[in-house]
Amino acid sequence: MKRIGIMMNASKPHALQVAKELMQLLCAKNAFVLLEQGLASVLGRDDCGIPLKEFPNRVEIVFVLGGDGTLLGVGRELAGAKLPILGINTGNLGFLSEAEPDNLGSAVDRVLNNDFCIEERMMIDAECIRKGEIVHRGTAFNDVGIAKGSFGRIVNCSVSMDGMFLGSYSGDGIIVSTPTGSTAYSLSCGGPIVWPGFQAILLTPICPHTLTSRPMVLPAESELEVRVSAAHHEMGMTIDGQIGFEIHEGDLIRIRRSQNQTYLVKWRERSFFEVVRKKLHGDEKG
Template sequence: MKTIGIVANKGKPAARIIARELLYLFEKRGIKVYLDDNIAGELGRSELACPPSQMGGTVELVCVLGGDGTLLGIARDLAGCSVPILGFNLGTLGFLSEAEPDNLPLAVDQLLAGQYRIEERSMLQAALVRKNETLATYTAMNDVGIAKGSFCRIINCAVWVDDQFVATFRGDGVIISSPTGSTAYSLSAGGPIVAPNVDMLLLTPVAPHMLTARPMIFSAEQVIRVEVDAVHQEMGLSIDGQFGYRLEGGDVIYVQRSPHVTPLVLWNTGSFYEVIRKKLQAEWE
């Protein structure tokens, strides 16, 4: 490995310190490092600045310093580039972050010695259609959310799968998740935890006004179509819970598996179930 990118969340107090230490450790070992343009100037290394969206064609691996939200944003920026991502957890739960900042020299040595594996995580592709016109297309790693505003009445989400009508969910909205996203917004809404190697799409109703509404699992080969309606206009589409688009009654959202995947760097020790036990503090043994 000859080139590595470092992306840091400036909102995390420790990010600048860890970025500086990683830069030193990599350069000491002869690795060419590129820093995201938000942190390069603060470290006094403006000559290494590279926007995260351009790292895909420049580096062999990207280290992300922050929480899962930071990693999700980088995963979208690098979608289609096949650049592995190693997350350093500076947040709270950190389901997607493999490395801890306590022993940076060990993490660097493991990387350069190839003592890791790559796990490809599926992504989602969403298209927003209004009056037969596609307004926008998005790529998500975790989920696509369709929800009402903070103080509004319920919305209706009519769901089709491959043109077969499933149900109309009346409530706060629905979440369509990848397996990776099953531990995010969907989990808090009562959805199941899904192992990341399961090939599927997960639909979870949010606060449904229906006794029979339950999360549903569909094949990853299928296309989910959601038509929204309400007596108000306070509805929104969110991508990984980070940004979105205001919806109108009659809008249609198509969600399917993306052709892109996110390659995550994982150490050769531990497992998905160990991460779940640790992060959720569940006593399943």
């Protein structure tokens, strides 16, 4: 019997009801369940509540109730734990989630019967170096964004790969993403859709102020260095669009493949391209 951990984004309107239904289904199957402390308190089950950081030592799989943003946060929190995550979509797009509230029973049965596969998704590490010292660092599941603030003026990003100069990008900034992140912010800026099992790092300009700036697909093992400059002082670096750091003129941003990965639970018969059609193309038939 699998030891299952559950966490929930309480800000999602229907998440609590889904959590209650999920708990009932699992209890009916005599499954061993632990809840993230906040969820345990809301459900009145403090007896099985533990902090999320203890999940790697206490459970074998994690059910995450929320949207893509919730799953991204949990993926970063559990990075390095090699703990499979099943996303149950109670948000909007739910591109990373594999289950929906209307098929909870099927999802529970499949997990308890080992009827699933696990996809290993690469992550990237970023560090901001100022005057020779690391002042910010983070690990991203989707992407690292380097962009201007609210001023209308452009920012310039000079990018090198493994010591080789790639180019200088003037505009609103750049996005460095994983294949998983290719369907997120990078996509909205004209970047390519990349199959998530492909090992690569994507470089996508944000609103480039030139006709010759194009997205690039680079080797996964490469190391990128980005030197930033602007005529103003409002610039920032974001991790998955959720964590932000202020960066200064002349800062060096170094980005490389992380040693950590995120492990997503997926149904074997559901292909990535089916998800793309459903979530991004209005369920067009191929």
